[in-house]
Amino acid sequence: MIERELAGRLHYGRQLWDRARRVLPGGVNSNVKMDERPQPLYFVRAEGSRLVDCDGNSYIDFTCGYGPVILGHGYPSVVHAVHQATARGMLFGGQHEAEVQLAELLRDLVPCIDMVRLNCTGSEAVAAAVRLARAYTGRTKVVRFAGHYHGWFDELLVSTHPPADHEESVPLLESAGQPASAIAEVLVTRWNDLSSLERLVAAHPGKIAAVLMEPIMCNTGVIFPDAGYLQGVRDLCRAQGIVLVFDEVITGFRVHLGxxxxxxxxxxxxAVFGKAMANGFPVSCVGGRREILEPVASAGVVHAGTFNGNPLGVAAALATLHELSLRTNEIYPHLMALGTRLMKEIRKIAVGKGIPVLLQGPGPVFYMWFTDVPAVSDYRSSARIDRAPYARFAEALLAAGVRVIPGGRWYVSFSHTDADVNRTLEAVSGALDAAAR
Ligand SMILES: Cc1ncc(COP(=O)(O)O)c(C=O)c1O
Incomplete structure (x- = not known):
C-alpha cells in the first residue's frame, strides 16, 4: 500500500528513472543508491534539513548526502566561499594559498596530522594511506576487519559485508570483476577482539605494513570499540612497527572536531578524512606522521590526482572547518542532543507498541535495527539481524516525508531543528506499524 501511495506521487521521478536506466546502469551512479524503495529518487533542491524531489515532494533529510552534510544543505558560509572561489578560478593546474591554509588547519585540528595530502574521495585517500604505509615499512600485508568499509577499489572492497556464517578470517571479495590477486596481501580478522589481532600479527612476523580500521565501526551499525581495545591495537602496532590507519571518512569532524x-x-x-570535511563537496585527505608523509616528496612514493586541492573543494573545506571550529560549542552539542533525542523517542514509541528496536551511536550518526538484542558490539551479531523490517520502515518514513538511508544509519546536521525531530517522530509511529506488518 505504501509503495503504491509513494509511487503515485513520483510521476516525473518514475519517468526519469526509466530514462536513466537506459543510460546509467540501475539509473544511478553509485550502487548504494539503488537500495532506495520504491525507487531511487531524483532531486531538484536541497536546503537546510530539507530535500525536494523532482515531483515537488519535500522530505526531512537524515541521509545528509550519506554523511557529508554536517552543517546543513546550502549552508550560507560554505556556499559563499565556493561562489567566491569559482569567480577567482576553477582550477589552476598549480598551487594556491588556500591549500596551505587548509593543510595548516587540518594539522591544528587533528591529533595525528603533521602533514597531509588532499584527494577528492574517501576511496582514493584510503588507497593512498595503504601505499604510504607499505612504502614506509617496506612490507606488503594489510590487516582489515570484517564489516568495515573502506571504499570500492579492488584491494579495499574485501569482507565488507560477508554473510553472517562466513568465517571472518577468510577474506571475501565483494564484487564480480575483482581479481583473486586483490586479496593476496589482505588479512582479515574480527574487530573489537584484541587477541584475534594479536594471533594474526604473530602469524605474520615482519610482514604487516598496516592495520586499517574504522575507529568506530559505522558501516556495520554504529559500534564503539570496547574500552581499551583501540589502545591495545595502538600498543601492538607500535611494538611491531605496523602503521595504524584510522579510516575517519565517516567519523571525521562528525563525532568530534578532532x-x-x-x-x-x-x-x-x-588517518583518512572525507565526507563531513567539506559539507558536501568532494574533498578528502590522508594525513599523519611527518616521517610517513614526507617520502611522497623525497622518496618516490607516488600520490597524484588532477583535481586534488581544487580551489572549489578547498574553499568548501576551509569554510566548513572554520564554521565547525568557531562554533564547536554550539554545533556538536546540537548534533548530540538532536540525535540522542531521536534515538530515545523512537525507542519509546516502539516500546509502547511492543516492537523491539535497537538504536545506538553517539548522536551525530547512529544506527537502528529491528531486534530484541540489547546491544550490537560485533559484525556477526549485526549481520544476523533481519533487514527487511527496516526496509519497510524506511519506505514508510519516505511516504510520510522523512528520508533515511535504507540500510539503517542516520545522520543529523546542524540545520536540523527540534521541529524537524517532532515531525519525524509523528511519522515514526506509522512507519513502525508498517515495519512490524
Ligand atoms: C569509512 C569509509 N571509508 C571510505 C569510504 C569511501 O569513501 P568514498 O565513497 O568517498 O570513496 C566510505 C564511504 O562511505 C566510508 O564509509
Missing part, C-alpha cells in the same frame, strides 16, 4: 581519535583519545599513525 575526529574519533580525539573523542576516544587514541592517536593513529595515519
Amino acid at each position: 575526529g574519533a581519535q580525539a573523542l576516544l583519545n587514541v592517536v593513529p599513525d595515519l
Whole structure:
C-alpha cells in the first residue's frame, strides 16, 4: 500500500528513472543508491534539513548526502566561499594559498596530522594511506576487519559485508570483476577482539605494513570499540612497527572536531578524512606522521590526482572547518542532543507498541535495527539481524516525508531543528506499524 501511495506521487521521478536506466546502469551512479524503495529518487533542491524531489515532494533529510552534510544543505558560509572561489578560478593546474591554509588547519585540528595530502574521495585517500604505509615499512600485508568499509577499489572492497556464517578470517571479495590477486596481501580478522589481532600479527612476523580500521565501526551499525581495545591495537602496532590507519571518512569532524581519535583519545599513525570535511563537496585527505608523509616528496612514493586541492573543494573545506571550529560549542552539542533525542523517542514509541528496536551511536550518526538484542558490539551479531523490517520502515518514513538511508544509519546536521525531530517522530509511529506488518 505504501509503495503504491509513494509511487503515485513520483510521476516525473518514475519517468526519469526509466530514462536513466537506459543510460546509467540501475539509473544511478553509485550502487548504494539503488537500495532506495520504491525507487531511487531524483532531486531538484536541497536546503537546510530539507530535500525536494523532482515531483515537488519535500522530505526531512537524515541521509545528509550519506554523511557529508554536517552543517546543513546550502549552508550560507560554505556556499559563499565556493561562489567566491569559482569567480577567482576553477582550477589552476598549480598551487594556491588556500591549500596551505587548509593543510595548516587540518594539522591544528587533528591529533595525528603533521602533514597531509588532499584527494577528492574517501576511496582514493584510503588507497593512498595503504601505499604510504607499505612504502614506509617496506612490507606488503594489510590487516582489515570484517564489516568495515573502506571504499570500492579492488584491494579495499574485501569482507565488507560477508554473510553472517562466513568465517571472518577468510577474506571475501565483494564484487564480480575483482581479481583473486586483490586479496593476496589482505588479512582479515574480527574487530573489537584484541587477541584475534594479536594471533594474526604473530602469524605474520615482519610482514604487516598496516592495520586499517574504522575507529568506530559505522558501516556495520554504529559500534564503539570496547574500552581499551583501540589502545591495545595502538600498543601492538607500535611494538611491531605496523602503521595504524584510522579510516575517519565517516567519523571525521562528525563525532568530534578532532575526529574519533580525539573523542576516544587514541592517536593513529595515519588517518583518512572525507565526507563531513567539506559539507558536501568532494574533498578528502590522508594525513599523519611527518616521517610517513614526507617520502611522497623525497622518496618516490607516488600520490597524484588532477583535481586534488581544487580551489572549489578547498574553499568548501576551509569554510566548513572554520564554521565547525568557531562554533564547536554550539554545533556538536546540537548534533548530540538532536540525535540522542531521536534515538530515545523512537525507542519509546516502539516500546509502547511492543516492537523491539535497537538504536545506538553517539548522536551525530547512529544506527537502528529491528531486534530484541540489547546491544550490537560485533559484525556477526549485526549481520544476523533481519533487514527487511527496516526496509519497510524506511519506505514508510519516505511516504510520510522523512528520508533515511535504507540500510539503517542516520545522520543529523546542524540545520536540523527540534521541529524537524517532532515531525519525524509523528511519522515514526506509522512507519513502525508498517515495519512490524
Ligand atoms: C569509512 C569509509 N571509508 C571510505 C569510504 C569511501 O569513501 P568514498 O565513497 O568517498 O570513496 C566510505 C564511504 O562511505 C566510508 O564509509
